[in-house]
Amino acid sequence: MSRMTLTTSALAILAASAAAARDQVQVAGSSTVLPYATIVAELFGENFDFPTPVIESGGSSAGLKKFCEGVGENTVDIANASRRIKEAEIAACEAAGVSDIVEVRFGYDGIVFASDIVGESFAFTPADWYKALAAEILQDGKLVPNTATKWSDVNPDLPAQDIMAFVPGTKHGTREVFDLAVIEQGCKDSGAAAELERLGKDAGKLCTSLRTDGRAVEIDGDYTETLARIGSNTDGIGVFGLSFYENNTAKLRVATMNGVIPSAETIASGDYPVSRPLYFYVKQAHFDMVPGLKNYAEFFVSDDIAGPGGPLADYGLVPDPALAETQAKLADEAPMN
Amino acid sequence: MSDQAARPTSLLERSSYTARRHAAETRFRACGLGAILIGLAALTMLLASVLGPGLGAFRQTHIHLPIHLDAAALDKSGTRDPEVLKKVTTLGYGKVIDKALAEAVAQAGIAIEGLSDAEISGIISREAPAQLRRKVLANPGLIGETIPLSILADGRIDGYLKGRVTAATAALDSNVSPAQLQLADAMGERGLISLDLNAAFLTAPDASDQRPEAAGLGVAILGSAYMMLIVLALALPIGVAASIYLEEFAPKNRLTDLIEVNIANLAAVPSIVFGILGLAIFINVAGLPQSAPVVGGLVLTLMTLPTIIIATRASLKAVPPSIREAALGLGASRMQAVFHHVLPLAAPGILTGAILGLAQALGETAPLLLIGMVAFVREYPGAPPEGLFDPASALPVQIYNWTQRADPAFVERASGAIIVLLAFLLVMNAAAILLRRRFERRW
Numbered sequence: 001m002s003r004m005t006l007t008t009s010a011l012a013i014l015a016a017s018a019a020a021a022r023d024q025v026q027v028a029g030s031s032t033v034l035p036y037a038t039i040v041a042e043l044f045g046e047n048f049d050f051p052t053p054v055i056e057s058g059g060s061s062a063g064l065k066k067f068c069e070g071v072g073e074n075t076v077d078i079a080n081a082s083r084r085i086k087e088a089e090i091a092a093c094e095a096a097g098v099s100d101i102v103e104v105r106f107g108y109d110g111i112v113f114a115s116d117i118v119g120e121s122f123a124f125t126p127a128d129w130y131k132a133l134a135a136e137i138l139q140d141g142k143l144v145p146n147t148a149t150k151w152s153d154v155n156p157d158l159p160a161q162d163i164m165a166f167v168p169g170t171k172h173g174t175r176e177v178f179d180l181a182v183i184e185q186g187c188k189d190s191g192a193a194a195e196l197e198r199l200g201k202d203a204g205k206l207c208t209s210l211r212t213d214g215r216a217v218e219i220d221g222d223y224t225e226t227l228a229r230i231g232s233n234t235d236g237i238g239v240f241g242l243s244f245y246e247n248n249t250a251k252l253r254v255a256t257m258n259g260v261i262p263s264a265e266t267i268a269s270g271d272y273p274v275s276r277p278l279y280f281y282v283k284q285a286h287f288d289m290v291p292g293l294k295n296y297a298e299f300f301v302s303d304d305i306a307g308p309g310g311p312l313a314d315y316g317l318v319p320d321p322a323l324a325e326t327q328a329k330l331a332d333e334a335p336m337n
Numbered sequence: 338m339s340d341q342a343a344r345p346t347s348l349l350e351r352s353s354y355t356a357r358r359h360a361a362e363t364r365f366r367a368c369g370l371g372a373i374l375i376g377l378a379a380l381t382m383l384l385a386s387v388l389g390p391g392l393g394a395f396r397q398t399h400i401h402l403p404i405h406l407d408a409a410a411l412d413k414s415g416t417r418d419p420e421v422l423k424k425v426t427t428l429g430y431g432k433v434i435d436k437a438l439a440e441a442v443a444q445a446g447i448a449i450e451g452l453s454d455a456e457i458s459g460i461i462s463r464e465a466p467a468q469l470r471r472k473v474l475a476n477p478g479l480i481g482e483t484i485p486l487s488i489l490a491d492g493r494i495d496g497y498l499k500g501r502v503t504a505a506t507a508a509l510d511s512n513v514s515p516a517q518l519q520l521a522d523a524m525g526e527r528g529l530i531s532l533d534l535n536a537a538f539l540t541a542p543d544a545s546d547q548r549p550e551a552a553g554l555g556v557a558i559l560g561s562a563y564m565m566l567i568v569l570a571l572a573l574p575i576g577v578a579a580s581i582y583l584e585e586f587a588p589k590n591r592l593t594d595l596i597e598v599n600i601a602n603l604a605a606v607p608s609i610v611f612g613i614l615g616l617a618i619f620i621n622v623a624g625l626p627q628s629a630p631v632v633g634g635l636v637l638t639l640m641t642l643p644t645i646i647i648a649t650r651a652s653l654k655a656v657p658p659s660i661r662e663a664a665l666g667l668g669a670s671r672m673q674a675v676f677h678h679v680l681p682l683a684a685p686g687i688l689t690g691a692i693l694g695l696a697q698a699l700g701e702t703a704p705l706l707l708i709g710m711v712a713f714v715r716e717y718p719g720a721p722p723e724g725l726f727d728p729a730s731a732l733p734v735q736i737y738n739w740t741q742r743a744d745p746a747f748v749e750r751a752s753g754a755i756i757v758l759l760a761f762l763l764v765m766n767a768a769a770i771l772l773r774r775r776f777e778r779r780w
Contacts, residue, residue: 024716024728026627028709035743038545038713045715046467047426052715054628054728057741058706074624076709117509222741247546247743250510304428311463315547 022073025053025296029063029080030173031222032109032241033278036312037080040300043311048299050292055080060173067281068093077286077293081279082109082173090336100284100335104297105326106306108318110242110267111177111274114252116234120159122255126273128155130186132163133216135209138195146211166229166238167210169220177276178239179208182257185273227251242267243316267318275318284335294333301326387755394753397535397550398495399487400461401528404437406473408481417477430466430473431458434488447523452516460517462489464544464551490530492549492746494521498532501749538753542715543735549746552739554754556714560630560729561699563721567634568641568698573691575638576645583646584653585675604643611640612704620708627709628728630718636704641694648690652683685776692769696762702733710734732758 027037034057045052056063060081067079068089079085085103093101113124131154136143151158168174187193187207196203210216219226219238226238227248237255242262245252254262257273266272280300287294299305301323306312308319320326410433414421435458442457465488472486473479489495493513496502498521507515524530541553587593615636619625625632656679664674705711711734718727730738732754739751 022626026709026728031741034713035546039547041713042545042548042715043427046470049423054709054712054714054716056628056709056712058711069621074620074626076627223743224741244743246511248745249512250506251745311547 023291024051025078025290025293026056026076027053027078027080027280028056028058028066028076029078029280030060030082030278031057032060032082032173033080033280035243035315036106036278036317037280037300039311039315040296040305043305044292044296044299048292048295050295053078053292053296059171061171064089064281065092067283068096068098070096071098071283071285073289075283077283077290078297079281081281082276083176084277084279085281085336098283098285102282102284102297102330102333103336104280104282104301104330105277105320106280106301106317106323107278107312107320108267108275109278109316110262110264110272110318111174111181111276112240112242112245112262113237113255113257114230114240114245115237115255116230117251117253119234119253120161121253122151122158122237123259124158124255124257125155125189126182126186126257127190128158128186129165129182130184130190130192130207131155133165133167133183133210134187134192134207135211136206138192141195141199143201143206149215162235163215164233164236165216166219166226166236167216168226168239169218171220173276174239174241177274181274181276183208183210241316242318246316264313264316264318268321277320278317282330284333287333294330297330298327301330387752387759389752390749391752391754391756393499393501393749394538394756395535396499396532397537398490398498398530398532400438400490400524400530401485401487402434402437402441403483404434404469404486405483406480407433407436411473412477412480417480419474419477422474422477422480425470427466427470430470431463434458434461434465434469441529442520442524445524445527445529447520447527449516449519449523452514452520456514456517457520459513460491460494460521462491462548462550464489464548487533489550490521492744493517494530495532495550496746496749497521498525498530499749501745538750539757542717543713543730543738544715545713546742546744546747549742549744549750552747552750554732554735554757556717557730557732557735557754558757559718560633560710560714560734561732563630563718563725563729564634564637564731565695565699566721567631567725568637568695569691571635571638572641572645572694576642576691577649577687579642580646580649580653581675581680584650585679586671600643600646604647607703608640608701609703609706611636612707614639615704616707626726626728628712628714629726630710630729630731631725632708633705633710633729633731634725636708637698637701640701640704641698644694644697645687645691648693649683649687652686652690653679655686656682682778685772689769689773692765692772696765696769699761699765700733700758702731702737705731705734711737713738732761 034055037055041053041055044050060083063079064081064085066076069075085101090101113122115122128151131137132148132151134146137146148154148163150160151163152160167178184207187203193203193207196206217229219229223240223244226240230236230238231251240252245254260266260272262272267275282293282297303323304310306317306319306323313319408415410429411425412422438461439454439457468488469486493502493510494517497518502513504515504518507513507518521530538553539558540555541551542556543553544551583593583596615632619632619635620627660678660682661674664678665671669677702711710729710731712728712730714728714730716728718724718729736751736754736758739747739754
C-alpha cells in the first residue's frame, strides 16, 4: 500500500468512527449531585444492557452552560443541578436550539453545620449566623462594622469559641441556599431586616454581605477542603451537605438549627430549615438520539433507587415525597413550560 | 592600600584576607548544602504524605465464602437462558450473598452481642453482588451449585484491617459499628476474612462513592496510555521535522526569528489555554466526541510540541558544524548530511526531550477539564483506533476526582494513584537519563 492510500484509509477510519453513533449517556453538572449520579450510573451499567453513563462534575452553572451549548451527539444529554435552572439559562438554551428541556427533581439535600468532633457542640439559630457573619450590623440605629469575635458575643447560650466559619464560595449552588435560608432568614428573625427597611437602607444587600475580616472564609473547593480546614483549625465551623457529614461522622460534630438535629426525617418533614431540592435536566431531543437515555433517567427516579430505603437514601439523599409525579412527568417526556 | 599593608610577608602565616576568603567559601558551601537539605526535606515530606496513606491501596480485604447459587432465586424459569438470567438484578444476587454470609457466620459459631442481620450483611461491599452476577452471567451452568468465592469487604472493614478505622472511631461512625469490627476479628481468626494483594487497583474501573473498596485505575491507565500514544505519534514527527527545517534549512531572517520567539512563548503558556483551544477547535468545530482520548491526545500534542521543538533544536545545535561541513565537502547533499550524520548524533538528545515532554503531558489535568475528561468513566475504551473515540479518564484526573469524594477511604485510593503516577514518571525520567548517559556524545 502506498503511503498516500495509507493516509487516506487512516483518515477514513477516523472519520467513520467519529461519525458512529454515541452509545453512552453523557452527563455534566453539580458536584453535589455527582455522588448520587455515580451511584445510579454504576447500578445502571451493572443491571442494564447499556454502557455506564459518563458523568462530569464542575458545578451546576458550568454544567448548565455546557448543557445549553446545543443539540447533537457531541453535546451532553443531561445537566445535574443543585438548584433550579434560571430564566437566563433557559433563554441561552433556547438560543442554541435546546428548546424542550425535561426537568426532573429527584430528592432533597440537607445542609448541615458541623465542627470538629473534639470541640464543643453548638445549637444555632439563623439569627446567630447573621449576627456573627454580617459585614455590618445595626447598633443604636446606626450601621457599624461587625466586631463580634466569639460565638458567645452574639448569643450568650453559645460556647465562647472564636468565630471562624467556612462557608461555600459563590460558585457553589450551596451558597445560594445558605444565603437564603440562613443569613437572610437570620436577618429577618433578628429584626434587623425590618429595622433596615425603616431606616430606608437596602436590606436585601446589607443582610447578605458577609464580613471580610477573615472570620467568614469562602471555600471554593469541595467539602473535602472544608473538612481539611476544620482538621487544622478546630475552632472552625463548616457548611456541609448532609450526605458528606453522614460519611464523616467520626470526624465531625453536627450542630442543631432551631433546636432540630439534621437527618433525612427532619428534613423531609420540613422541621430542619436548611435544605434544597436536587434536579437534573434532560434534552427532550436526545431521547431518540442516545440509546439508554430514557432508561437511565427513569431508573434514576424509580422507587427502588430514589425512594425511601434505596441506595440514594442510604447515601444521604432525602427522598422526594412527590416522586410519583416526577416519574409520570418523565414517562410523558413533558418539557418545562 | 590597606589590603596591601595587611598582607603578611611570610607564606606560613595565614593572612586575614585568606581567612576571609576561606570563611566566605565555607559560608557558600553551607548555603548550598542547606538548599539541598531543604529540597530533600520537601521530597521526604511529599513521599511520606503520599506513601503513608497510599500504600494501603495495594492491599485489599476479601471475605472468603462458599456461596450456594440457589436456582429458585436466580433462575426461576430454569432455562439458564442468559437473556432471562439478566432480569435478576444485583439486588437479587445481594440477597444470595447475604444468606451465604449469615450461614457461614452461624456455622463458624460466631455469636456477637447486639449484632443485627443488617450489620452482618453490612460488612460486604456493594460491589460483591455485581461481581457474582458477572460471574454467573458468564457461566450460567454454575446455578444450582455451591462455589467458593472471594468477595470484597466493605470499605470500613477494609479500613479496620489496615488500621485506619478503630473501635473508637467506629463508635462515632454512622457507617460501621463496633460489633461489626468484632465480627471481622472473629472471622479473621477463622480465616474467613483476609487482607490480600490488590491487583484490581491497577485494572478495575472507577467506582461510585459507596464502593471505595472497588475503585481502580484501569480506565485511567488505558486513557493515559492512549493519549501518550497519540502525543508520541504526532508530536515527535511534527516537532522533529519543524526543528530540522528551522535549524538546518530555513534562512535566518526576521520571520524565522519571530517563529522562534513564538515557540519559546508557547512553551510557557498555561496548559488550561490549550484546553480552551481544544474545546473550540476539536469538539465544537471538528465535531469530535466529548471525553475522548483522541481529543485529549491532540490537546496534549499541542502542549508538548514546543518542549520537543526546543529540545530538538538544542541537540541539533550541539552537533559540531565540522561534521556537517565534512559531509558536504565529500559531496553529500544538505539532506544527506542531516539525515546521515547530524540527526543520528542528535537522536539521544531528541529522545530525551520527547520523553520529558511526554512525562509532562502525562501529569496534566487542566487542559482535560474543558474537554470532558474529568469525569466518572466506568466503561473501558475499546481497542485503538476506534477506542480512541470512546470516553476515558486519565491518571491525574482520577487522582483529582478521588480527592473530592466524601468517603475517607478515597484518601487512600487517591494516594495510591499518586504512587502509580509517580512510578510511571520515575520510569520515564530514568529512561531519559539512561538514554542520555549511554548514547550522548560530547565534543
